[in-house]
Amino acid sequence: MPRRDYPVMSMQQPFEHTVTEHGPTVARVVRAVLGPGPDADDAWSETFLAALRAWPDLPEDTNVQAWLVRVAHRKAIDVTRGAARRAVPTDTLPERRATTGLPGSGEPDLWAAVAALPERQRLSLAYHYLGGLRHTETAELIGGTPAAVRRAAADGLRTLRQTLAPEGASR
Amino acid sequence: MTNDSTPTDLLDRLAAPTDLTGLHRLLELRAAQEGLLDVAYRTLDTPVGPLLLAATPSGLVRVAYEREGFDAVLADLATRIGSRVLLAPQQLDPAAHQLEEYFAGSRSRFELPLDHSLSSGFRGRVHAYLPQIAYGRTESYGEVAAHLGNPRAVRAVGTACATNPLPVVVPCHRVLRSDGSLGGYLGGTAAKTALLELEHAA
Numbered sequence: 001m002p003r004r005d006y007p008v009m010s011m012q013q014p015f016e017h018t019v020t021e022h023g024p025t026v027a028r029v030v031r032a033v034l035g036p037g038p039d040a041d042d043a044w045s046e047t048f049l050a051a052l053r054a055w056p057d058l059p060e061d062t063n064v065q066a067w068l069v070r071v072a073h074r075k076a077i078d079v080t081r082g083a084a085r086r087a088v089p090t091d092t093l094p095e096r097r098a099t100t101g102l103p104g105s106g107e108p109d110l111w112a113a114v115a116a117l118p119e120r121q122r123l124s125l126a127y128h129y130l131g132g133l134r135h136t137e138t139a140e141l142i143g144g145t146p147a148a149v150r151r152a153a154a155d156g157l158r159t160l161r162q163t164l165a166p167e168g169a170s171r
Numbered sequence: 172m173t174n175d176s177t178p179t180d181l182l183d184r185l186a187a188p189t190d191l192t193g194l195h196r197l198l199e200l201r202a203a204q205e206g207l208l209d210v211a212y213r214t215l216d217t218p219v220g221p222l223l224l225a226a227t228p229s230g231l232v233r234v235a236y237e238r239e240g241f242d243a244v245l246a247d248l249a250t251r252i253g254s255r256v257l258l259a260p261q262q263l264d265p266a267a268h269q270l271e272e273y274f275a276g277s278r279s280r281f282e283l284p285l286d287h288s289l290s291s292g293f294r295g296r297v298h299a300y301l302p303q304i305a306y307g308r309t310e311s312y313g314e315v316a317a318h319l320g321n322p323r324a325v326r327a328v329g330t331a332c333a334t335n336p337l338p339v340v341v342p343c344h345r346v347l348r349s350d351g352s353l354g355g356y357l358g359g360t361a362a363k364t365a366l367l368e369l370e371h372a373a
Contacts, residue, residue, distance in 0.1 A: 014210075014249040014256035019198070023191050032185065045197050052207040052255055110184055129182050160181055 015055060019048060022065050025131060026072050032126035033076045035115045046075040069131035073141050113163040121156030124149045199259035209253025211262035217274050219362040224263045227252060230284030231266050234337050236358040276369060279306035281340045289336040297331035304345040307370040311349040333357055
């Protein structure tokens, strides 16, 4: 992170406020990236543990939400790699996990449609529309040009709309 | 659920509120295990109203009455001790349990590690002395001052009691005016009366 060279000041607000304020956003992002389930839960916890470790040294002017979303991206990669190491061989795509009954995984059709998106569309959509990153920031995270990321996010959203609003819907 | 999905609808649905209780609990446990918390806290409903309980890894550091403003107390702890302040009720189970026993009349002294880092100087000496006033007994501000070898420090004892960071557990409610009248209390006089009645009845 480029701001690391700045003189650092402690973040003085109780950390609980940060969990309350940004916990839901990070949950949406990791659920969109990994699918609702244990992997997303792991990524969420790891994100906030990393935030606790870094908290005293984060500069006061840090955009906390954007910072958390970038950490969540890295933690999602870590979780995916861990899951790949643990995985038994299977033909099922990892993002197509069962969601029934897990807290926060209402609307299984919607989350299944998100999981079915090509990865770049899914990430571009998650980081911008759910995580609030600018397309340029997403491009720094996942590579590619900001314009390509913007298109991927828009394409992903259109695909979702088509999947979830079939012919005959009023709009 | 509707199929009538504009992008905004879709995003609203993806952003629907979710219950993070389970995730939060996992964070509390892991953060405590890894020693990442400066302060863990919870609230506890008691006969004198909700109390905020806060602990550092060294012990119970703060008990606060609601009238002090829990948000203000937590902000103060974040500034004075460290900002890694997390709602983590399990870390306060022993304190909560002993307080429940106290309010039930079945506990007359607290056996908890205490973190006195919010007390210093003469106030700290007063706070360290107060637990020596036995359950069900009272002393005057002047008697406390005399016990501390500074009989003229009556007002300073009053100030120390008014700024006790660990009320109930460190029993500043057992200190009264020399004429026997109640004196002030940071939890309000009704709370002070309730604690004294509880202890006299037991």
